[in-house]
Amino acid sequence: MINKRPGRVEIIAVGSELLTPHFQDTNSLYLSARLNDLGWTVAFKTIVGDNAEDLRLRLREALRRTELVIVMGGLGPTGDDITREAVAGALGRDLVLQRDVLEGIEDRFRRRQLPMPKPNRKQAFVIRGAAVLPNKNGTAPGQVLMVGRKKIVLLPGPPHELKPMCEESVWPALGKERSGHFSRAVLKVTGLTESMVDALISDLYPKRADLGLTILASPGQIEVHLSAFSAGSGVLAEKKLRRLKSKFMGRLRNHVFSETGDSLEEVVGLLLKKQKKTLAVAESCSGGLISHRLTNVPGSSEYFLEGAVAYSNAAKIELLAVSPDLIKTHGAVSFPVARAMASGIRRRARADLGLAVTGIAGPTGGSPEKPIGLVFTALAWPGGTEVQKNLFLGKREQVKLQSAQKGLDMVRRHLLQNARSKKRRNR
């Protein structure tokens, strides 16, 4: 049977910590986005503590109102992990030890050369009638069960377990049940502020109910989320989306670094790979964040040769061959020192490109001439160098984030320019 209206979902997050001032549920943002893609509407989000009675009540209420209930968290091995027991209790079903799940958990510990602690045995119990969702990244499997025509899904709380489980097992199953099609795209922009983006595209904001737009800003990055809906066909939704996207791309052009969800470090990695170039990085105020981000990308050892976190002047002099006089004359946070650092790390590592960042991240170290947030980013390549002076707002971590983003974007824009001039030469 194909449903004509979007099905309603309740998302229940279990965990007393989520009721404190210190923790925020973020899984539900991911779940909402993917559920919407599949044509489901999130009608309620609820947070319950590690209290079996509260969860039992909430689950029964949820089943009365929605067609799908997703319960996440509380599947761990300890005494305060109560989700399995509470859900079984609410449905009047018992828990059954599932041999293959137990063996899977034992095997995980064996691979770490550890004995399985006794409490983990609890995670091999499955509610009678439920199907098991394998967990590649943890010991707690997920579970899916039907209660009449209603469906309940139990998921582990840690995002790095929940997301892969959803991608592999949950969404493919839900996708089959519903119709109504959403197409979505995210344009990731860097190098412009939120108001600059707004000024470029505000006259394009869609006014039709079947087209959606949301703008999300974070330090150094603006995301433009576009969506198109068709009740009848996925092809039509996709076509509407393409038309909408091309209008926005016409304005935002190469300020958009990704249309596919890739992070800036992934985009830079792909460009380096494609152009068979290598990169080395010298970081002062970004403190290792650029290297960390670059090496988060699998396969980065192909193009990322080395990083130097040259916090002290001695390190700048010895590792990067920056002249002591240059530092004495201009200060470590200066245009010429940034350039010397980029050239220095490029030569040291025998890399094609050298990227350098030096600045004042705060909270101390600022002065009227060199305020907190003053950051020089520099790039060196075989033919020359480029240095940019930036003034970033925010606290230490925001300044680090924006510095890293700017540095990576300089590499991206340089490589794009490179590809374009090569093309021109070849014509």
Added chain:
Amino acid sequence: MINKRPGRVEIIAVGSELLTPHFQDTNSLYLSARLNDLGWTVAFKTIVGDNAEDLRLRLREALRRTELVIVMGGLGPTGDDITREAVAGALGRDLVLQRDVLEGIEDRFRRRQLPMPKPNRKQAFVIRGAAVLPNKNGTAPGQVLMVGRKKIVLLPGPPHELKPMCEESVWPALGKERSGHFSRAVLKVTGLTESMVDALISDLYPKRADLGLTILASPGQIEVHLSAFSAGSGVLAEKKLRRLKSKFMGRLRNHVFSETGDSLEEVVGLLLKKQKKTLAVAESCSGGLISHRLTNVPGSSEYFLEGAVAYSNAAKIELLAVSPDLIKTHGAVSFPVARAMASGIRRRARADLGLAVTGIAGPTGGSPEKPIGLVFTALAWPGGTEVQKNLFLGKREQVKLQSAQKGLDMVRRHLLQNARSKKRRNR
């Protein structure tokens, strides 16, 4: 009347935007913090869309379970602001136009030299029997009403309206009713798995209603949250908490790296400062994450001299003076190379301590003898070196996280050991 146990609260946020992937309710973090201070426990947090029927149901359920229900949002002037009507409907009461509220709203517009738009008249309607909470920063007043012995508070959604209203009207009133006090502490543990922690402390889990415990696990870190409640006095709550904490500390001992909320990098930084020692870091598989974390701490330039992200073998040989033969014989991911990297960076940077990490973060590069997740962490100090072999589970980023955590913890344990042997010598 003084209540003997903490009162339970449900916080309901109203707004369809809070059910999308793009918006997060943050008011509830503020509300939880202040409610806890006053001795209330948040038992449920719920988000409902702009749907009167859904809110009516949810409110009735909430009143069955909790003594206080806070409903925020949906008090605006437009058609999709349904809170007033839905709450009145759920209670079977009517809405009454309140003259002085209407005059207040008209006055706000007059001061801006604007006529009051017609829809704003709606905001002057108050549920029969409710008291009005003045809003100095907006047009929507709050409302408080009693339903039997249960209390309902309606608050506007914008934080700059909600917070002052709470400070001026809501907390003073709630404070008078309750006299409970909470004390809380967080023990942060590293170097043990969640089940190892559970095995050490499970017999200590409090069974009394006035003592609380939650355990939170993330890669390389377990947090034990403890709380104690006293109806009578803050001093007593504090005393109960101290007793509870000391029991847990007796078991967890120096696996606890922080009792004050500090991160591991902050704790390491404090120890280095106190002992006037400097640190340099050589990272292969952790890819700059250790340097990034260390430099997130303000003032880290005092003790952190430099970091080398030595991804290539050439970098290990040239920067860290690791012998090429050692790499050829044992491989870059090996016990002796880890040791040589730690000694190498220590000498290069002329630091007191040298920390090194080399391993296989995946997703490729694993083999039967050297699987993905195999990580060697090494520390070098004036008197010697220590190398540890680790097997971490998870994807690339989890392996990086756990590697960084383990490396920083080796520094911490070494410095603690140092302080203890010094003390012993001085006796």
